[in-house]
Amino acid sequence: MPFANGDRELLAFPQKRALIVMTPRPPQLETPFAVFDDGVLTPNDAFFVRWHLAGIPQSIDASTHRIVVNGAVQRELTLSLRDLAAMPAVEIVAVNECSGNSRAFFHPRVPGGQWGNGAMGNARWTGVRVRDILDRAGLLPNAKQVQFRGLDEPVEPPTPAFRKSLDVDVARGDDVIVAYLMNGQPMPLLNGFPVRLVVAGWYATYWVKMLSKITVLDHVDDNFWMKTAYRIPDTPNAGVAPGSTGFATVPINKLAVRSFVTSLTDGAAINAGPAVLRGIAFDGGSGIRSVEVSADGGASWRRATLEQDYGKYSFRRWTFQWNAAPGAYVLAVRATSNDGSTQNATPIWNAGGYMRNVIETYKVTVS
Amino acid sequence: MRSSWLFFVPLAFAAAGIAFAENSAPQGTTTIALPTGVGPTFKPGPGAKAAGKYCTTCHSSAYVAIQPPLNATQWAAEVTKMRKVYGASIPDDAAATIVQYLTTEYGKP
Numbered sequence: 001m002p003f004a005n006g007d008r009e010l011l012a013f014p015q016k017r018a019l020i021v022m023t024p025r026p027p028q029l030e031t032p033f034a035v036f037d038d039g040v041l042t043p044n045d046a047f048f049v050r051w052h053l054a055g056i057p058q059s060i061d062a063s064t065h066r067i068v069v070n071g072a073v074q075r076e077l078t079l080s081l082r083d084l085a086a087m088p089a090v091e092i093v094a095v096n097e098c099s100g101n102s103r104a105f106f107h108p109r110v111p112g113g114q115w116g117n118g119a120m121g122n123a124r125w126t127g128v129r130v131r132d133i134l135d136r137a138g139l140l141p142n143a144k145q146v147q148f149r150g151l152d153e154p155v156e157p158p159t160p161a162f163r164k165s166l167d168v169d170v171a172r173g174d175d176v177i178v179a180y181l182m183n184g185q186p187m188p189l190l191n192g193f194p195v196r197l198v199v200a201g202w203y204a205t206y207w208v209k210m211l212s213k214i215t216v217l218d219h220v221d222d223n224f225w226m227k228t229a230y231r232i233p234d235t236p237n238a239g240v241a242p243g244s245t246g247f248a249t250v251p252i253n254k255l256a257v258r259s260f261v262t263s264l265t266d267g268a269a270i271n272a273g274p275a276v277l278r279g280i281a282f283d284g285g286s287g288i289r290s291v292e293v294s295a296d297g298g299a300s301w302r303r304a305t306l307e308q309d310y311g312k313y314s315f316r317r318w319t320f321q322w323n324a325a326p327g328a329y330v331l332a333v334r335a336t337s338n339d340g341s342t343q344n345a346t347p348i349w350n351a352g353g354y355m356r357n358v359i360e361t362y363k364v365t366v367s
Numbered sequence: 368m369r370s371s372w373l374f375f376v377p378l379a380f381a382a383a384g385i386a387f388a389e390n391s392a393p394q395g396t397t398t399i400a401l402p403t404g405v406g407p408t409f410k411p412g413p414g415a416k417a418a419g420k421y422c423t424t425c426h427s428s429a430y431v432a433i434q435p436p437l438n439a440t441q442w443a444a445e446v447t448k449m450r451k452v453y454g455a456s457i458p459d460d461a462a463a464t465i466v467q468y469l470t471t472e473y474g475k476p
Contacts, residue, residue, distance in 0.1 A: 003435070004435055005432065005433055006433075007432075008433075009405070009406065011405060015399060021405065021406065022429070023427050024402060025406075025427040027401060054426060056401070058398060058399050058400060059398040060396065060397055060398075062393040062394050062396070063395055063396075082394075084392050085392040109435030109436075111434055111441065111445060113433075114433040114434065154425075155425045156424065156453070156455065157454070158454020158455075159425070159454050159455075180392040181393075189397050189399050193393070193397050194393050194397070195392075224452065
């Protein structure tokens with residue numbers, strides 16, 4: 001990988017093709033970027049993997065798996081996968097992006113999982129709305145947040161178990177589902193078999209894998225993974241000056257708008273003449289309004305053509321006809337979403353290494 | 368292109384037929400065996416043994432090796448986080464040894 005200490009092994013973990021191994025334990029596997037040029041949906045066996053804690057069950061019986069719904073509810077529930085399958089099914093194509101995707105490109109560098117740009121993927125998720133489950137349980141009037149927990153456990157008992165919470169109104173959104181299929185198939189165990197939470201438009205930290213418990217809280221969750229970890233500066237674009245302190249923080253939430261070229265890599269050499277550039281763009285759920293490409297490092301921009309729309313949470317593929325004359329170029333790509341947010345040429349910085357969404361550039365030699 | 372298409376179609380149908388019916392929730396058991404002994408080992412040096420003993424209880428040494436070069440203050444903060452936040456039971460003297468080792472082998476001045 002193109003950064004200090006970026007040596008990585010490629011290895012196929014169970015149910016996975018060869019992926020970039022960031023850490024074997026807990027498994028953290030990055031998708032090789034070339035995969036994103038293959039199609040708008042990321043294949044299950046190529047989808048990135050990120051676990052926080054190494055106590056991961058390696059055998060799960062979906063037939064006996066249960067999701068317990070408890071806390072500030074009128075009726076506690078214990079749901080099997082058959083119960084879920086009997087409820088109205090929802091299908092959403094949505095990007096799952098790690099909060100720290102691209103962290104290794106932060107300058108100054110920050111500690112943490114040193115991802116390149118491949119800690120993301122786009123899949124068709126099938127499942128049941130959390131709202132439908134909560135309605136079946138019946139929320140009590142004091143319900144404030146909904147906490148989600150999976151089967152993974154800490155190695156050492158003092159380590160805080162991984163739990164994530166959403167405000168009740170967010171959890172009741174149309175596009176928050178308990179998914180049991182990923183691209184029409186049971187998901188790989190490392191992606192959360194047999195069920196995971198999908199919070200379309202929000203960072204992957206909330207997409208709790210191997211979901212086993214939904215607890216309605218009468219307070220704002222103060223567990224480590226909400227109160228301390230995954231906090232971003234409460235500033236525009238979540239950026240602060242390196243080393244600064246004294247700013248307020250909030251839990252990370254919606255995806256920042258991003259775009260990438262997928263048909264070539266930085267440093268590519270191509271032949272002169274008509275060329276078709278391809279890439280992807282996505283945002284936190286308003287949908288992509290436009291993608292622009294620059295062949296002069298961002299001085300001038302021309303619109304790319306948006307390809308088929310798989311929904312506002314999906315990767316949007318784009319193409320750009322480029323009549324390349326011999327020379328050295330810096331290509332740049334910039335997306336603008338329907339809510340007006342766009343990408344900047346100057347990268348943001350924060351100590352967590354979250355939400356990078358700088359305009360990506362690619363040096364290209366044409367001859 | 369054509370041959371790979373022909374190759375994949377029967378496989379896809381086979382997997383679908385065994386595991387589930389379209390648009391229904393999965394049933395049955397999935398078992399995997401995560402690989403062991405993968406990735407780098409700690410670089411040799413004073414303190415490598417302590418790092419191997421305490422750090423790898425919860426995570427592989429790769430988590431150290433992938434970090435950008437951190438200075439002594441940053442490595443000390445990481446070790447403190449492991450002890451205070453994640454509850455790693457590392458005695459004081461071993462923690463000091465590990466900070467010195469990480470700064471020397473994986474750090475910068």
